[in-house]
Amino acid sequence: MSKLSAPRLAWAVIIGALLGLTGCGMTVPTDPDGTLEGVTEGVLRVGATPNDDRVTIDDDGEPSGNDVELVEDFANSLDAEIEWVVGSEESLVRDLETGRLDLVIGGITDTTPWSSKAAVTRPYLEVTEPDGTTLKLVMLAPMGENAFLTELETFLTEHEHKDER
Amino acid sequence: MKGKYELRELSEEKEATLKQAVRLEWITIAFLAVTVTLVFLVLGNSQAMKAAWIEDMLSFIPPIAFLIALRITRRKATIRHPYGYHRAVGVGHLVSAVALTTMGTFLIIDSGSGLISGEHPSIGTVVLFGNVIWLGWLMIGVMLLIAVPPVIIGRKKMKLAEDLHDKILYADADMNKADWMTAVGSAVGVAGVGIGLWWFDSAAALFISGSILWDGLRNMKAAVLDLMDERAMTFDDRRPHPVAGELQDYLRGLRWVRDAGVRVRDEGHVFQVDAFVVPKFGRTPSLRRFDEARQGCIALDWRVHDILIVPVDELPEMVESARHPERERHE
Numbered sequence: 129m130s131k132l133s134a135p136r137l138a139w140a141v142i143i144g145a146l147l148g149l150t151g152c153g154m155t156v157p158t159d160p161d162g163t164l165e166g167v168t169e170g171v172l173r174v175g176a177t178p179n180d181d182r183v184t185i186d187d188d189g190e191p192s193g194n195d196v197e198l199v200e201d202f203a204n205s206l207d208a209e210i211e212w213v214v215g216s217e218e219s220l221v222r223d224l225e226t227g228r229l230d231l232v233i234g235g236i237t238d239t240t241p242w243s244s245k246a247a248v249t250r251p252y253l254e255v256t257e258p259d260g261t262t263l264k265l266v267m268l269a270p271m272g273e274n275a276f277l278t279e280l281e282t283f284l285t286e287h288e289h290k291d292e293r
Numbered sequence: 294m295k296g297k298y299e300l301r302e303l304s305e306e307k308e309a310t311l312k313q314a315v316r317l318e319w320i321t322i323a324f325l326a327v328t329v330t331l332v333f334l335v336l337g338n339s340q341a342m343k344a345a346w347i348e349d350m351l352s353f354i355p356p357i358a359f360l361i362a363l364r365i366t367r368r369k370a371t372i373r374h375p376y377g378y379h380r381a382v383g384v385g386h387l388v389s390a391v392a393l394t395t396m397g398t399f400l401i402i403d404s405g406s407g408l409i410s411g412e413h414p415s416i417g418t419v420v421l422f423g424n425v426i427w428l429g430w431l432m433i434g435v436m437l438l439i440a441v442p443p444v445i446i447g448r449k450k451m452k453l454a455e456d457l458h459d460k461i462l463y464a465d466a467d468m469n470k471a472d473w474m475t476a477v478g479s480a481v482g483v484a485g486v487g488i489g490l491w492w493f494d495s496a497a498a499l500f501i502s503g504s505i506l507w508d509g510l511r512n513m514k515a516a517v518l519d520l521m522d523e524r525a526m527t528f529d530d531r532r533p534h535p536v537a538g539e540l541q542d543y544l545r546g547l548r549w550v551r552d553a554g555v556r557v558r559d560e561g562h563v564f565q566v567d568a569f570v571v572p573k574f575g576r577t578p579s580l581r582r583f584d585e586a587r588q589g590c591i592a593l594d595w596r597v598h599d600i601l602i603v604p605v606d607e608l609p610e611m612v613e614s615a616r617h618p619e620r621e622r623h624e
Contacts, residue, residue, distance in 0.1 A: 157427055157487045157489070158487065158488050160491045247338070249417065250419075273413070274417070278418050278425075281425065285418075286425075
């Protein structure tokens with residue numbers, strides 16, 4: 129029995145440590161680079177690539193469309209201003225990696241090849257293509273910024289429920 | 294013709310123990326199937342969870358190797374395989390060890406490069422019963438849930454491994470007993486990520502990979518030494534098996550024997566023995582004496598499965614007692 133108590137001790141330490149930290153005002157998950165903290169009541173830097181009518185870019189470079197509105201709603205929920213950057217997917221993912229962007233949208237699906245460079249959200253919309261294939265649209269967030277990712281996914285899930293009503 | 298040189302089978306008591314071991318191995322496989330599925334469902338982007346998952350997948354090998362080896366060792370010796378099929382245990386042991394070593398090495402490189410390049414693991418959310426919850430909580434929950442059962446199964450198997458002198462079962466039990474460290478290790482890794490320490494994940498993964506590699510190397514050494522006909526050791530490879538000494542003492546105690554020495558090799562479960570005897574007065578005794586000696590040796594221990602008694606005028610050098618100071622005591 130004395131050896132069996134070793135795992136129990138380890139559990140107690142983990143659970144105790146987590147409770148202690150959350151008790152001290154630390155939220156789980158927390159961002160290693162503080163994205164959520166920086167964005168809240170601040171600026172949300174969003175990269176966009178054009179995608180059908182969900183993300184369109186007008187002549188003076190302003191994005192519009194349903195997905196753009198979705199991101200605007202998300203920014204509002206955080207009291208954040210949006211700073212749009214329009215570019216190719218690769219350049220946007222690079223900016224995401226180096227911390228110059230907080231979010232990338234525009235026709236990215238859950239099978240995206242960028243999954244090792246960026247955090248892929250849960251799908252927020254399913255689109256059926258003319259040939260019958262279903263695409264699950266996702267957004268890209270910075271790698272490992274788990275509080276921000278959680279906030280975003282929670283928002284998207286709640287928004288999805290509103291859409292259904 | 295069912296002659297007296299037919300190789301020995303296991304006793305009834307051992308058969309019962311063996312059945313128990315088989316049942317435990319099936320329980321292990323069933324438990325692992327549940328574990329692997331659960332862990333896969335909450336795998337996410339965590340390297341520590343990936344390492345723990347791969348270790349769980351690898352844990353299938355020893356029970357399966359045990360069950361297969363058992364079927365094969367049951368075959369009777371034939372002209373083509375005159376020593377029987379007991380070595381299947383050693384082959385199974387080596388195969389498990391190589392698999393562990395390979396995956397351990399791979400995971401160390403994988404986790405180490407993640408740590409060096411500063412990969413931040415992303416752990417998002419899932420919807421569970423209508424609530425959005427952080428996947429990390431589920432990961433920690435699953436890992437703590439699966440931490441304890443293997444320890445209990447492992448302890449039971451360890452006892453049987455000793456009874457059965459089965460090294461695959463020993464390796465398996467030993468791995469199970471250490472399994473809680475993997476589970477708790479990955480839970481700590483994920484908890485670290487939760488509080489914003491991204492490197493906790495890779496560090497936990499490195500720790501788990503290290504334990505896999507260590508298991509692999511240790512077992513590989515033991516398996517190779519057995520296949521290289523190292524003298525028979527106890528089930529945990531800690532010390533020489535006492536049966537060699539017992540056989541030697543028994544043979545030396547016979548009236549017609551001046552001196553005796555044995556070499557014993559582990560065929561997996563059972564031993565194959567070459568016994569060298571120096572008869573008194575330089576004369577070979579009757580065949581009946583040899584037969585009695587043979588039966589006496591076999592009766593000493595169930596592991597003595599196959600024994601050859603060779604009359605010699607001097608003990609060969611590799612026999613332990615040849616260099617033993619007590620060798621003169623029967624003179």
